[in-house]
Amino acid sequence: MEKHVVVIGGGVAGMEAAGHLQKSGFRVSLFEKEEKPGGHLNDWYKLFPDRRRSSEVKEYLDKITSEDGIKIITGSIIDKIVSDKNQFRISDKDGKEYSADAVIIATGFDLFKSERKEEYGYGIYDNVITSADLEKMFRSGSIELADGRIPETVGIVHCVGSRDEKVGNLYCSKLCCVTAVKQAIEIREHLPSSKVFCFYMDMRMGGAYYEELYREAQEEWGVNFIRGKVSEVSEAINNKLVIKSEDTLAGKPLKMQVDMLVLMAGMEMSEGGLKLSESSGLNKGNNRFFSPADHHFGSNKSNIKGIFYAGTCTMPMNITETISHARAAVSDVIDYLKDSKA
């Protein structure tokens, strides 16, 4: 009889894994908490570094998951996985139970809740937004301030909730830098008369063609990069935002006014993933992401045999890495189910 594999989380990793499991001859159930699969991809506008539309990737994922043998269950939040003699009982929030021969967890990440850095004023000042909010603006085609005006100067703050001991996140989310560069270019593209200032600690451009994009942003788009963290934001009487920072290259304190401030929210372990790890005894690391069985040659394996990880539930990853990681998870599932046949 066909083996049944459950995939929890219908984002990039989950969809990719589901598609490849089906190709490998398994029956697949894909659980997604939202009304439609796609995860964060549904919110993005264009992807770095080549700036292709995110909808193209979504189309590919939709195609591979629309095959027979893949059942997509949306609006379902998985609560608990119980291992029972090579079988897994998976229950959702409403108490419905499913069984599976193997499980892939692809619960992904949540964006850091920027309200937690109150000094940046997210949720307090209208024109402080996050990178995710900006993507929505790009998709809608209009970048405007809360009162409908077009911003002339835009500030971008890197490392919001990443590399920040005070919020308990020591790690680098590694994609916010390149997202900032991409978004800075896009702002300049949409609003040619605008000025964009990026406030960074370090530019971490460690991906294929990232550094090139960073260079392009400076040379072709005139984006200003200032090395220094923003310390606080306030609102001036003219509704502009006042940023206090330090230009650490010039060694001077800096104060400037911008119309809009974009916070590059980092990646955190998803709430769903945290709950699952508590309820099902899955190990977490100090960074709260799932801790794989081995960092080098078992990055898809969990501490429970038959449960595997795919994608950003283990660490921050870009889409390319997520897709590779999901395929690797499928390969581990194939090995596991072949062994357990006996």
Place this chain on the structure above:
Amino acid sequence: MQFDPFIIPFNIGLYFIVIYAVVRSVSWFGDLSRPDKLRLQRGFFGKAFGQSIKEIFLESLIHRKILKSNPRLGYMHMSLAFGWFLLILFGTIEADVFGAHHLNAPYKAIFFKFFNPEHGRMGFEAAFSFLMDLILAFILSGLVLAIIKRFSSRVVGIKKTTKLRVLDKIALTSLWLIFPSRLLAESFTSGAYGTGSFLTGSLGSILASFLPAQEMAYPFWWLYSLSLGTFFILLPLTRYMHIPTELFLIFARNSGIKTGDQPGAFREIQIYSCSSCGICIDACQLNFSAGITNIQSAYLMKGIRNNENVSDIAFNCLMCGRCDQKCPVGIELTPLRMLSRRAGETVENEQSIWQKYFPGRQVMLPVKPVSDPSYSWLKQEEPAKTDVIYFAGCMTHLTPAIKNSMITILEASGVRYNFLDEKGGVCCGRPLMLAGQDREARELINHNSQLIWKSGAHTIVTSCPICYKVFKESYYLDVEVLHHSQFIKNLIEEGSLKLNFLHRKVTYHTPCDLGRGSGVYNEPKDVLRHVARLLKSDFEDENSLCCGGSLGNMKISSRQKSMIAHDVATELTKGNPDILATSCPLCKKTLSAATTTRVADISEIVADAIVRTAIKKKLNEPVRKVKVAVDFHN
């Protein structure tokens, strides 16, 4: 004349310690500043003297404060101190009434039984013997507790006791030997003569039944005298120095002497008054939340006494003041720590025995003045004339919801105000002070003081307890300083602020610098009661906890701070409040990272309770968009 060589050690010890105490007291008195000397003289002929006698009786003998907070530990201290006092008192009376002469030398009272072995057979004498035995039994019961405490501190309900040095150990052993050796000496003598009451008499007759009591008694009288003598001679080198010093401290305190911000004799008196009881260790959150057990005030006092470099200890402290509140001796621990911070790194040097008995005045050099002031680049501005100044403070600028709420409140109240640091201001100076950098802090204080003077304001309102404390204590301003909780309370009372009642359950966290630091406990709670349902927590007022985010600690990691914050948040959200309220931007920031419960400053809650129609809009000014993070009306 009654004499025996065994009394010599006791006599040497006693005369030594009496002379020593007088010499030290005279030298301390000499080291006091002129005003403090005058205070002491006035105190001697005034109320302070009577108060001190009362306090010495209640605290140094009965140990009332320890009894209240920890009855078993209190009993232990009381039985030793009060018991010994009674033993001396009644021993002297006994010697006076029943001895050969009146007005005897002290040793005759202490060794009464040796010189009067036949005493106590019948009638009044027997009753008195009974009393003396009862007192001895009282002391011995405390001694048993003390010995158990050394080996298992749980018994008396205290988690950690301070570690001992060699001299402390010898002194402790001699202290422990005093009463058992008295018991045995008296018992043997009683056994030999068939006297003694329920304790010494019974034990004596048992011992005499199988031992040569007459011969056995003498060595124990020697032991008794030796242990007394050793204890007295070692006393100045050990923590037991607190016994005589505390008397001086109580009198000096009642005369109105305070630690102040300069080292001096009063600092030394306080340092020697610490008995290392360890109550401060139990009170310290660094101990019970972050597992740091070597920096508490008892260790600081001991380190200073031993001439160690205490700067690591001095700077590893939240400066929350919880230990000041709990110290049974009433030592001003946090001000003393501030003095050590100002001293910075000190050189550790081995002292000779002579130096240990007579420590040179532990002078701390004043901070060396630097010719070039470090904040000379600050530009002096001309503020607008106003009635009320609102000074948000740096931390409030990092928590803009508080700042916005205060603007809403100020606008709604119709007060003529000037937001002094709206475009960023100069630090109030307290963080520098906490880091021991007083001179630099003074520059900032002078800068801000001039701004405030020039504005002509009569009231300054701040949102930050850290600023509030320094405005109150270290700015010499002729203006009323209010924390915003006090200001809001005034507005409510005078009817300038119309508020709705929000149907919310609120727990209040008292910030250290506002509560213990400045004595403002009730106003924030009154304001909260006006707009919401205030729940009681287990940590109210003086017993409130520190959020862990204190600017005062330069040594602990963010992880340790968050351990403290999590413990505090867990305690304060036990009653499942809708809001965990506080009145400090730093507390708000620290606690909101530690709990899922909404953490809000009281100004945010009040701003949300404002009856909206009551907001007066000035038409000639652009509308300031004020938004509070979460709307409570639903």
